[in-house]
Amino acid sequence: MAPERGIKELLPGNTLKTRVPQEHVERVIRLAPSRYRNEIAKYLVHRSQDCRRCGKCGEVCTHHVHVRNPGFKYFGEPLHHLCIGPACEKTGHYCVKHCPQGALSVRESPMYQVLGDYRWSSDMILATWKMAETGDVPPADYDYDYECGNSGGGFDRLRFKFPKRPPVALREDEIDTSLLLNKRGDGRPKLKIDVPWYGGGMSFGSVSNVTQLSKARVAVAFNTFTCTGEGGYMERMRPYDDHVITQVATGLFGVREETIQRVPIVEFKYAQGAKPGLGGHLLGDKNTVAVARMREAVLGISLFSPFPFHSVYSIEDHMKHIDWIKHVNRRALISTKVSTPTDVDMVAVGSYSAGTHIVHIDGGYGGTGAAPDIAKKNIAMPIEYAIGKVHRFLADEGVRDKVTLIASGGIRSVHDVAKAIALGADGVVIGTAEMVALGCVRCSRCESGRGCPRGIATTDPELAQKMELDWGTQRLINLYSAWRKVLVSILQRLGLRSVCELRGRTDLLMHLDYTKDVATTT
Amino acid sequence: MPEKYHIKTRPVPPRRPRIGKHGVVDWREDCARCHNCVKKACVYDRYRQEADYIRNLSEVEALFFDCMGCFSCVQDCTKGLLRLAVNPVYERLGNSYWKPDIIKTTWLQAETAKIPVSGAGYRGPFSGPGFDSMWTDMSEIVRPTRDGIHGREYISTSVDIGRKLPYLALQGDRVMAELPPLVSVPMPLIIDLSSPVHTLPQLDALIEETAAATDLIAIMDARHQPATESHLRHIAFYLGPDSPPVPAETLRKTRLVEIADSPAVIERIKGIKTIHPGIVTSIRVELTATGLHRAVELAGMPEVEAIHVMADANGNEIGVRSPRFLKDMLRHLHTTLIEKGIRDEITLIAGGGIALPEHMAKAIICGADVVTMNLPLMIALDCHLCESCKPGRACPARLETIDREFGVGRMTNLIAAWHDQLIELMGAMGMREARRLRGDVGRAMFFEQLEEETFGKLYGTRTRH
Numbered sequence: 001m002a003p004e005r006g007i008k009e010l011l012p013g014n015t016l017k018t019r020v021p022q023e024h025v026e027r028v029i030r031l032a033p034s035r036y037r038n039e040i041a042k043y044l045v046h047r048s049q050d051c052r053r054c055g056k057c058g059e060v061c062t063h064h065v066h067v068r069n070p071g072f073k074y075f076g077e078p079l080h081h082l083c084i085g086p087a088c089e090k091t092g093h094y095c096v097k098h099c100p101q102g103a104l105s106v107r108e109s110p111m112y113q114v115l116g117d118y119r120w121s122s123d124m125i126l127a128t129w130k131m132a133e134t135g136d137v138p139p140a141d142y143d144y145d146y147e148c149g150n151s152g153g154g155f156d157r158l159r160f161k162f163p164k165r166p167p168v169a170l171r172e173d174e175i176d177t178s179l180l181l182n183k184r185g186d187g188r189p190k191l192k193i194d195v196p197w198y199g200g201g202m203s204f205g206s207v208s209n210v211t212q213l214s215k216a217r218v219a220v221a222f223n224t225f226t227c228t229g230e231g232g233y234m235e236r237m238r239p240y241d242d243h244v245i246t247q248v249a250t251g252l253f254g255v256r257e258e259t260i261q262r263v264p265i266v267e268f269k270y271a272q273g274a275k276p277g278l279g280g281h282l283l284g285d286k287n288t289v290a291v292a293r294m295r296e297a298v299l300g301i302s303l304f305s306p307f308p309f310h311s312v313y314s315i316e317d318h319m320k321h322i323d324w325i326k327h328v329n330r331r332a333l334i335s336t337k338v339s340t341p342t343d344v345d346m347v348a349v350g351s352y353s354a355g356t357h358i359v360h361i362d363g364g365y366g367g368t369g370a371a372p373d374i375a376k377k378n379i380a381m382p383i384e385y386a387i388g389k390v391h392r393f394l395a396d397e398g399v400r401d402k403v404t405l406i407a408s409g410g411i412r413s414v415h416d417v418a419k420a421i422a423l424g425a426d427g428v429v430i431g432t433a434e435m436v437a438l439g440c441v442r443c444s445r446c447e448s449g450r451g452c453p454r455g456i457a458t459t460d461p462e463l464a465q466k467m468e469l470d471w472g473t474q475r476l477i478n479l480y481s482a483w484r485k486v487l488v489s490i491l492q493r494l495g496l497r498s499v500c501e502l503r504g505r506t507d508l509l510m511h512l513d514y515t516k517d518v519a520t521t522t
Numbered sequence: 523m524p525e526k527y528h529i530k531t532r533p534v535p536p537r538r539p540r541i542g543k544h545g546v547v548d549w550r551e552d553c554a555r556c557h558n559c560v561k562k563a564c565v566y567d568r569y570r571q572e573a574d575y576i577r578n579l580s581e582v583e584a585l586f587f588d589c590m591g592c593f594s595c596v597q598d599c600t601k602g603l604l605r606l607a608v609n610p611v612y613e614r615l616g617n618s619y620w621k622p623d624i625i626k627t628t629w630l631q632a633e634t635a636k637i638p639v640s641g642a643g644y645r646g647p648f649s650g651p652g653f654d655s656m657w658t659d660m661s662e663i664v665r666p667t668r669d670g671i672h673g674r675e676y677i678s679t680s681v682d683i684g685r686k687l688p689y690l691a692l693q694g695d696r697v698m699a700e701l702p703p704l705v706s707v708p709m710p711l712i713i714d715l716s717s718p719v720h721t722l723p724q725l726d727a728l729i730e731e732t733a734a735a736t737d738l739i740a741i742m743d744a745r746h747q748p749a750t751e752s753h754l755r756h757i758a759f760y761l762g763p764d765s766p767p768v769p770a771e772t773l774r775k776t777r778l779v780e781i782a783d784s785p786a787v788i789e790r791i792k793g794i795k796t797i798h799p800g801i802v803t804s805i806r807v808e809l810t811a812t813g814l815h816r817a818v819e820l821a822g823m824p825e826v827e828a829i830h831v832m833a834d835a836n837g838n839e840i841g842v843r844s845p846r847f848l849k850d851m852l853r854h855l856h857t858t859l860i861e862k863g864i865r866d867e868i869t870l871i872a873g874g875g876i877a878l879p880e881h882m883a884k885a886i887i888c889g890a891d892v893v894t895m896n897l898p899l900m901i902a903l904d905c906h907l908c909e910s911c912k913p914g915r916a917c918p919a920r921l922e923t924i925d926r927e928f929g930v931g932r933m934t935n936l937i938a939a940w941h942d943q944l945i946e947l948m949g950a951m952g953m954r955e956a957r958r959l960r961g962d963v964g965r966a967m968f969f970e971q972l973e974e975e976t977f978g979k980l981y982g983t984r985t986r987h
Contacts, residue, residue, distance in 0.1 A: 036597035077602050110607040114544060114591065117645035153648025270662065274643055277660035277950025281639060307949070308661075338662055342967055347662045364657060367643040373627065374637065374943045376644040378880045379950050380660045385972045388980075410643065432643055443592045446641025453565035453592035457641060463565065506980050513973075514981035 023239035025221040029135030029481050032474040041080035042112050042126060050103035057095035057104060084141045118151045120412060120442055132437035135478035137486055147415040154384035155416045157512045167495035175488045176498035179427045181404050182333050182357050189331055191264060193224040195484055196499045197417055200408060200431030201247050203231025205282050205291040206369030207457045208464035214472030215434060216240040222480050230269060230280055232294040233259040250279050251305030253295040257328055266325045267335040273366025273409035276339035276380035279305030281370040283448045288459045319354035333357040340364060340386040345393035352403045361386050363409030367432040369457055370447030383409040391424025391504055414483035418490050424504045437479040438472055527708040529736050529938035531635035534931035536904055543612045544591040549603040560595040616907045619836035624877050625901050632902035635935035637942050652837055652847045653884045655969035661952030674949045679709040679956045681891055683869045684802040685827040703800045705777045709941050710886055710956050713740035714873050714894035715760055719911045722921055728929035735930060736937045741780050744768050774798045780830060783807045791825050804828035804871060809851055810840045818858050821868050828869035837875020848875050849888050856889025856961050879943035889961045902936040903929055
């Protein structure tokens with residue numbers, strides 16, 4: 001971050017006048033259990049009427065599934081989500097076997113089948129929830145297969161080739177996960193983030209205040225960034241200015257000189273992976289009074305951002321845009337977010353030559369608050385193909401070390417983060433993973449009506465109350481902590497001192513469809 | 523500015539209860555009857571709607587499954603009595619190609635005429651067989667879009683059917699050559715013959731009216747009697763091997779006719795042309811093992827104007843042990859005709875396995891000028907594709923009792939939604955003309971090619987397919 005003492009030289013006068021004290025958020029892991037009474041579980045424990053309340057189950061279970069509150073005669077509803085299922089039998093603590101009445105049974109929950117999809121498997125969602133709850137990797141007992149989804153391609157078929165023993169023995173504290181965002185050496189601040197990822201753009205309109213602020217607060221805690229999306233810059237975000245990226249997107253909603261001057265990074269959103277070649281979508285139902293005011297739009301009207309920027313039809317036009325922002329904000333780094341067409345490599349190099357610091361490529365399977373289904377599935381290539389293509393082309397052009405390459409669009413877990421970096425990205429942007437940590441079940445109903453029924457991606461005042469800021473912040477801090485731990489352990493096993501050393505190391509990866517060494521059908 | 527192609531639509535709700543993906547299982551006997559019941563808090567108000575529905579239930583077997591699957595009630599219930607499950611009826615819809623998701627989205631489009639929009643990212647497999655192994659390109663913004671497109675209102679989806687001259691001989695301003703007849707359709711879609719299993723008495727009349735409402739052409743049995751003479755321009759009679767001849771007066775009022783392929787097909791074309799020289803003829807060629815060869819052979823004949831290649835309902839080659847998919851056959855056919863230097867002279871119409879609007883765009887990218895479909899229209903009428911259309915067996919969608927308002931409304935809505943989605947894809951690609959989309963594989967990305975360029979280069983030969 002820009003050192004505070006130099007901020008006066010860097011910030012324009014009128015921004016300094018409106019600058020508010022920056023808030024500090026501690027990076028402390030605290031337990032943050034689900035905000036719902038009944039957590040969705042992989043297994044269901046059933047207690048029949050034969051139960052004689054002997055309490056044996058509570059004694060043997062090491063996962064605290066069976067709870068009888070002090071002074072109570074009966075056991076409460078079993079805490080299904082803590083149960084590790086029939087695999088418990090091997091541990092000798094299986095309540096079903098120990099129950100003298102045979103009153104207990106364990107079976108897979110039908111909801112386990114309902115939850116999740118090809119990209120985000122049920123295990124992946126459950127494991128993300130566990131990480132957000134505990135701040136640590138889910139215990140092996142739970143046997144969550146969360147490193148990959150079931151999409152059958154891309155990241156889901158890539159695996160790390162871990163050596164039996166690390167080539168270099170490293171302690172965890174010796175491993176560096178930070179990422180330098182300004183590699184141009186152009187005199188602008190050399191911003192460094194502590195983890196090689198930052199939060200993706202989600203506008204006020206697509207998500208609630210609490211969601212946006214939780215994202216901002218975790219960005220402070222981990223010295224990284226969050227992005228406002230294209231819906232403008234809430235006043236409540238100002239205490240986190242130093243960790244905010246503001247977006248200039250094709251609709252130019254809420255873009256003001258003052259907001260551009262406040263932030264250390266300004267992102268041009270040319271396209272979005274979920275709807276490449278189309279503008280942003282905010283359907284009328286979600287354009288509430290507050291959103292309409294922020295976007296200077298008419299209440300209740302569907303807001304479709306145009307495509308493209310009608311002021312940009314060439315790299316020269318793009319350069320003009322960048323120069324404009326660089327002039328308005330003398331300390332800002334510029335990020336250019338593009339999607340992944342066939343010639344994404346050319347676009348990246350062109351963008352670099354126009355003066356961008358960060359090239360952000362958003363793959364075709366990226367997240368969204370609303371996008372046409374036809375666009376999500378069919379337009380532009382998945383990010384797994386684009387990363388290597390751009391990385392190689394930047395290297396061939398001799399500018400790879402002058403620009404930061406950020407990948408997004410389908411980065412679901414920290415394993416995806418590591419794979420994306422090994423394929424050639426410097427870092428990644430995450431979005432859906434944060435939403436899942438906040439309790440998203442991926443029901444895909446963010447776009448219309450009152451928005452997200454779970455109070456995450458909504459601007460409905462009543463639904464938004466379902467989540468509290470402290471809880472949201474803590475869930476994200478826990479998720480980031482767990483991810484960082486896993487990333488460090490991956491680097492440790494590979495014998496790499498820093499995450500930068502992992503970049504472009506495709507030799508450390510294997511693709512299951514290209515090998516006969518691993519017998520797998522998944 | 524000329525009048526734009528616009529399909530008039532209105533919402534047409536389904537006649538039967540919706541078959542949703544999720545259903546809530548409720549263990550009511552343990553209910554504590556608490557005053558803050560989660561059922562009252564359903565964001566979508568489904569429980570109240572369900573109660574109303576059950577109260578007014580007229581038939582016993584109809585169930586109500588319209589849960590949105592948000593888990594809120596399940597997770598908030600004081601006693602944890604609710605469970606969410608996948609609706610087994612939903613899972614049984616369709617078949618291995620016409621998956622429940624396809625049927626569900628078609629129903630939605632037929633109801634609303636809108637492009638399906640949803641939140642959260644793509645949920646499906648990374649890639650798949652058939653059309654799922656290709657992606658359309660998009661036009662990135664930091665370079666000029668190919669056609670300099672500024673707005674989708676300028677995108678033309680109209681295409682021409684007929685024979686085109688390889689070049690024009692001019693003398694001064696006068697065209698010396700005689701121009702062959704051309705039929706223009708406002709979008710690259712023709713409604714195909716109905717499947718024999720869906721032989722409902724009123725179906726052809728509904729399709730005829732839908733074709734007129736959407737300004738498209740429907741291929742119809744030669745025995746079909748149009749409701750009005752004005753509809754004849756929206757009908758292409760199909761002359762099968764044993765079809766009765768269409769009266770000359772009727773034929774003269776149509777623009778396109780489809781003829782089954784046979785050794786005598788050229789003679790039949792000549793016969794039709796003597797009756798109506800302004801008509802465009804299309805030959806229907808089934809894509810059997812020899813289908814592609816036959817299509818190439820026909821394309822070389824000067825009398826042939828359009829060839830309609832038909833794969834089976836799932837887009838596969840017919841009667842072959844390991845069939846090729848329509849996409850690959852089209853690419854092969856298109857390339858072969860280019861190599862022979864005759865691609866631009868004839869029109870290629872392709873059908874079979876066109877289930878979603880993206881299939882229409884992708885088939886065109888692979889080389890077709892126009893696509894045909896019929897099954898999606900049946901699905902629009904609420905058909906479950908249960909294939910139990912036999913006398914004496916009840917149709918779950920009650921197709922036999924469909925009225926005009928519902929039938930034409932739903933089919934028109936679906937076609938309007940397909941048109942809008944075609945524009946959506948073309949807009950993203952920076953294409954301004956559906957004619958220019960044809961065969962432009964450079965504006966698409968294929969799974970095999972991307973895999974080879976990315977992982978093939980790194981890890982050698984692919985060992986699993």
